[in-house]
Amino acid sequence: MSDLFSVPPRGPAAPGGGDTGNNAPAMTVSEISGSIKRTLESRFDHVRVRGEISGLKRAASGHIYLSLKDDQAVINSICWRGSASKLSVQPQDGMEVICTGRVSSYPGRSNYQLIIESMELAGQGALLKLLEERRQALAAEGLFATERKKVLPLLPEVIGVVTSPTGAVIRDILHRLRDRFPRRVLVWPVLVQGDGAAEQVAAAIRGFNAMPADGVVPRPDLLIVARGGGSLEDLWAFNEEVVVRAAADSRIPLISAVGHETDTTLIDFASDRRAPTPTAAAEMAVPVRSELIAEVQDLGRRLYGAAQRLGSERRMQLDALSRGLPDLQRIVEEKTQRLDERAERLTNGMQVWLRQRGNLLAELNARLPHPRQQIRFAEQQLEPLSERLQRAGPQVISLQHQKMDQVDAERRLKSALELRVERAAQDLSALDRVLQSVSYKNVLRRGFSVVRGQDGGVLKADEISAGDMLSIEFADDRSVAARAQGGEADHGLPQQEPEQPVKVAARKAARPKKDDSGQTSLF
Structure with a gap:
């Protein structure tokens, strides 16, 4: 920029220190700053700059402030709020991007800056690097864990499809469902590419989950998120974090069918099943009706044959067991005869037992003395004991009286001693006070x-x-x-x-x- 401004050579200095050799008017700081700003904006009104984002800041006003750097230089950059809302990629620190805009200056700090109007990732390699870093971060949160996967219903009544309503994808899905097993299909139209596509896809997944089960429009039993093939940039909406989190949080089983078989997006890891194509997703969703009918009929025939064979086997087993059983009437007759014999033996045994107990009682009666004899014998033993008690009674009473008198004397003596000690202590205290006073x-x-x-x-x-x-x-x-x-x-x-x-x-x-x-x- 040295050719933009020229300064005439200066003549010899005046004795007073002034410059008399240059009569050009002096410019103010604001004037020269404005001239530099206009020169920069006219010379660099449209540039594309490639570099790595550093020092990213989002202001409350919606503006984005950042720096673009390489291994030798750094340029300050700013993206105004109107342009920031239209960016195709969300800038992050460390991301290598190509920014399109114009160069201007900020006189307040005497520096120049790049005014960004659009931004794109610098090549497919940068996209793959960003994709891998995002995949690892989401996997670390457990969004791709196997235990989160839900089982697909065998025959869903209602299928929700999130895709573009004008593309060939929805026609392929409807055609495939009609051929295999016609089901009711609800389509949530969304953008599948470009600005706002990721937010619309995430909103569609959450919207299907928010539908009431018994509402006018029934909630789907299965979701299909589908899109046709394309480049990595075309499929990038399905790699956005908002879409991945919506798929992982879905309570309805979800099949992802984005791109062709070789295309892989992050929604494939968060979904419950991944289909290589949208047509394959329709095949996963429902079975073939004719094959299902044939399978059910085959199972019915097998069930009927198994029941027939089981009945025949049980009948043969019953016949074999019945031949091995003895005659029931003969068994009853034998048991009746044994019962009569046991009853007769019981009657005879009871009579014999009663006779034996009668003889034993008579023998014991003969051996036992008469009660009057026992009373007279007890009276004879009681008389000497009564005489001894009468003689010893007054002695015992006198002895107890003496013991009681001793106990009362001890109590009184103890009380007198305590009283005497207390009085002596009082006298001693009085004498001690007198002694101290003299x-x-x-x-x-x-x-x-x-x-x-x-x-x-x-x-x-x-x-x-x-x-x-x-x-x-x-x-x-x-x-x-x-x-x-x-x-x-x-x-x-x-x-x-x-x-x-x-x-x-x-x-x-x-x-x-x-x-x-x-x-x-x-x-």
């Missing part, structure tokens, strides 16, 4: 001290002589040793000389002072 320790707590001699006796001021060893007791039970000197006492350990004199008061000692280190002084 104790000299209370006096020491008010700041006084006690001076004792070497024998431990308490000394008065007039009983202390110079050179006497003294022991001074304070309120915290500590004592210090001191030596009296001229009416004053030196304190310290007995083995050391006193450092400072201490005046010994007759009643009250000096209060301890604290040194700089915080330790209470004894002087």
